[in-house]
Amino acid sequence: MGLPWIGETIAFYRAQRTNQLFHAFFQPRFNKYGKIFKTRLMGSPTVVVNGPTANKFFMSNEFKLVISSWPTSSVQLMGKNSIMEKQGDSHRCLRGIIASTLAPAPLHTMVPRICTTVQKHLEKNWRHTQEISLHRSTKMVTFTIVLECLFGIRVDLEKMFRVFEKVLEGVLVAPVDFPGTKFRRAKRARGEIEKVLVGEVRRKREAMEGGRAGEDGMLLSMLVGALIRGEITEEEVVDNVVLLVFAAHDTTSYAITMMFKMLADHPDCYSLLLKEHEEIARTKRAGNEGLTFEDVKKMEYTWQVARETMRLCPPIFGSFRKATADISFEGFTIPKGWKVLWTTYGTHYDEECFADPMSFNPSRFADPIQAYAFIPFGGGPRLCAGYQLAKLIILVFVHYVVTQYKWSLVYPDEPIVMDPLPFPSKGMPIKISPKSVTTSSTAL
Numbered sequence: 001m002g003l004p005w006i007g008e009t010i011a012f013y014r015a016q017r018t019n020q021l022f023h024a025f026f027q028p029r030f031n032k033y034g035k036i037f038k039t040r041l042m043g044s045p046t047v048v049v050n051g052p053t054a055n056k057f058f059m060s061n062e063f064k065l066v067i068s069s070w071p072t073s074s075v076q077l078m079g080k081n082s083i084m085e086k087q088g089d090s091h092r093c094l095r096g097i098i099a100s101t102l103a104p105a106p107l108h109t110m111v112p113r114i115c116t117t118v119q120k121h122l123e124k125n126w127r128h129t130q131e132i133s134l135h136r137s138t139k140m141v142t143f144t145i146v147l148e149c150l151f152g153i154r155v156d157l158e159k160m161f162r163v164f165e166k167v168l169e170g171v172l173v174a175p176v177d178f179p180g181t182k183f184r185r186a187k188r189a190r191g192e193i194e195k196v197l198v199g200e201v202r203r204k205r206e207a208m209e210g211g212r213a214g215e216d217g218m219l220l221s222m223l224v225g226a227l228i229r230g231e232i233t234e235e236e237v238v239d240n241v242v243l244l245v246f247a248a249h250d251t252t253s254y255a256i257t258m259m260f261k262m263l264a265d266h267p268d269c270y271s272l273l274l275k276e277h278e279e280i281a282r283t284k285r286a287g288n289e290g291l292t293f294e295d296v297k298k299m300e301y302t303w304q305v306a307r308e309t310m311r312l313c314p315p316i317f318g319s320f321r322k323a324t325a326d327i328s329f330e331g332f333t334i335p336k337g338w339k340v341l342w343t344t345y346g347t348h349y350d351e352e353c354f355a356d357p358m359s360f361n362p363s364r365f366a367d368p369i370q371a372y373a374f375i376p377f378g379g380g381p382r383l384c385a386g387y388q389l390a391k392l393i394i395l396v397f398v399h400y401v402v403t404q405y406k407w408s409l410v411y412p413d414e415p416i417v418m419d420p421l422p423f424p425s426k427g428m429p430i431k432i433s434p435k436s437v438t439t440s441s442t443a444l
């Protein structure tokens with residue numbers, strides 16, 4: 001289990017920083033000890049589990065045998081009243097509100113607004129330049145979609161984006177609250193965000209109580225409606241807006257960015273994807289006719305590419321749980337109070353789950369995948385409530401880019417690093433040029 005108290009934390013962080021958690025940390029230990037091994041990370045005795053059976057067991061036993069366990073810094077910055085910290089009935093209440101808004105049917109109404117947001121972003125930031133940071137662009141557009149389309153919050157987006165980025169820098173650092181530390185800067189930024197959001201929540205409440213709810217901000221309206229009914233508190237509304245903005249925009253933007261990396265590396269796959277989108281574009285009238293939900297449903301191969309990308313390049317490496325009782329699993333006993341860590345890599349890179357696992361083969365997702373083998377969105381009661389929104393954003397963004405622009409990577413071998421989430425070290429700049437009017441007009 002490594003050194004006293006710190007255990008293998010240094011080796012874990014070193015591997016994480018270089019995006020080598022699987023190859024440098026997990027895989028050697030799986031090879032040596034098997035699919036389950038114990039270690040000590042960040043001061044806690046931890047059991048790392050691997051495989052669909054383990055994933056199903058621990059994810060489905062949330063609230064029964066295990067509970068979510070996040071670092072102190074994450075809890076303080078995301079909010080102790082966010083859904084990631086809630087258990088039992090309070091978790092079910094909040095999840096019900098969020099999931100009902102992000103189900104496929106309600107998302108139908110968001111398609112035109114998402115299309116408009118993506119088109120405006122491309123026109124403003126892509127149309128008149130020859131090179132752009134793809135990662136920053138995808139982060140900005142997803143941030144805008146979540147804040148404006150989902151919550152109906154209209155603020156200075158560039159300023160708010162920078163403040164959110166400061167908070168993200170502190171979510172997995174040591175919670176050392178001294179001047180000059182990342183955590184202190186992140187807490188100060190979090191305070192700025194909270195001040196803005198409290199104002200937005202109170203304005204929304206006043207409008208709803210006065211019968212002036214409006215159509216924007218579907219999810220914020222649902223949360224504030226529950227606040228008015230006394231089901232949740234103002235702190236719960238604010239903390240969950242903060243969490244959902246982070247959860248939606250950082251992971252989704254990375255998935256989109258890595259899709260383009262994979263497509264650049266596999267031109268045959270790009271040809272198939274482009275054909276799918278050109279066929280959809282041909283059904284549109286010249287001008288600015290947007291996509292419909294039915295159009296999005298036709299993007300089957302694109303979603304296969306997205307899932308294969310997230311299999312090889314998962315936006316999160318896994319998640320920690322805490323045992324609430326002694327657990328017996330496959331001949332092992334996990335003592336109460338120990339941490340349990342499941343990893344996406346454990347099954348995503350396993351040849352028992354995916355043939356030739358390190359190859360990029362989107363068509364493998366044309367057939368059903370073994371349950372709990374593909375887990376970029378988690379599973380069980382804590383399955384990501386926003387995965388349908390993430391899917392919608394990914395497909396719409398890819399459509400408008402590939403039908404309107406020619407593009408190529410500036411640095412084909414750009415390294416991926418993690419701090420605390422994975423990202424391309426140079427921002428993945430791409431060279432872009434608008435396609436001809438004849439080609440691109442049918443894409444709008």
